[in-house]
Amino acid sequence: MNTLLSRANSLFAFTLSVMAALTLGCILTTAFKDRSAPVSLKVSRVLLKKVEDFTGPRKRSDLGFITFHISADLEKTFDWNVKQLFLYLSAEYSTKSNAVNQVVLWDKILLRGENPKLDLKDVKSKYFFFDDGHGLKGNRNVTLTLSWQVIPIAGILPLVTGSGRVSVPFPDSYEIATAF
C-alpha cells in the first residue's frame, strides 16, 4: 500500500469484488420467481398449399399459412433483473412419419420499457410452415402455443410456456382457405 499504483490496484480490485457480490445478490432476488402469465390465442384463417420445399429435399411438401390473434399481459414477468423477453409462437402436431413436430411460426423481442401488454390482431406467420411431406393435409389437431425466454441481466435464462393454447384443424384440400 506504499505507492500510488498499489493503492489504486487494491481499490479497483475491491470495487470489482463488491460488484460481483452485488450481481450475485441481484440473481438471488429473482432466481425463484414464477414467470408464467396467462395468454389468449385465436386463429382467424388457415390456408394450405403444396409447394416445392427449398429447405430440404426438392419434393413438393405441405406449406401452411396461419393468421392469428395474440393477447397477453406480461407485466409481472418484468423485474429489475430482466433485460428482454424473447416470445415465440410454435405449432405442434403429429404425423404418420413423426410423432412430434414443432415449428416456430412467429417471434418477437420485447425489451424492458416497451408496452408489456400484448394485443395483436391479424398477425401473419413470419416463418414458413413447411411440413416434412404431406402431414398437414387433413390434420385434425395442430396446437399453437406462445412461449417466452426470459433474458436476465445476470443469472439463468428460464423458458416459460404461456398457459393459453389453441388447437386448429387443417383443411383437407389445397388452395382453399378456411376462416374461423
Add this chain to the structure above:
Amino acid sequence: MRWIPRTLGDVSPLAMARGGARGRLCPSDTSASGATAVGLRGSAGRPRYARCRAPQTVLLKNRLPLLCCRSSPPIMLEHLSSLPTQMDYKGQKLAEQMFQGIILFSAIVGFIYGYVAEQFGWTVYIVMAGFAFSCLLTLPPWPIYRRHPLKWLPVQDLGTEDKKSGDRKVKRHAKNN
C-alpha cells in the same frame, strides 16, 4: 506569438517595470542580454513591436536554445518524481479503511436504490460514483495520511564508519586470493 523568457537572465525587474505599460516584455529592454543589446541600438528607429521581434532571432543565434518552454520535460519529470506520494503506515491503514468503507456504503445504497427503482443500472452507477469518490479521497497523499511519520535512527558517527570500511578492505583481499 506569445513571448516566453528564453533564459532566466532575460527577465529583470527593470524590464518588468517598463514592459508593464505595454503588457509585454521585451528582451531588448533587459540589461542581462548583453550580446543582443549591441545589435539593438542600431535599430532604434523601428517601432517597438519590430524591436521585440528581431532580438529573439538574434537571441537564438547567439545563445544555445537551452529551454523551449518555461520548464522543459526533463525538469518537469524531476518535479513530478519529487512530489511526495508516500503515506506513513498509520495513514495507509486509514486510507484502506476509508476506501473500503466508502465502496461498501455505496454498494449497499446502490443495491437498495436499484431494487426499489427496478433498474440494476442505477446500482452500477452508484457503485462507480463511490469508486470515483474514494479514488479522489485515498489515492493522492493528503496530509491526514502523513501525520505519523517514521522516526529514523540518527546518523552514525565517524569512528564506526572507519572500522566498517577497514573490514570491507580485508574482505576484498580475501576474495581476490
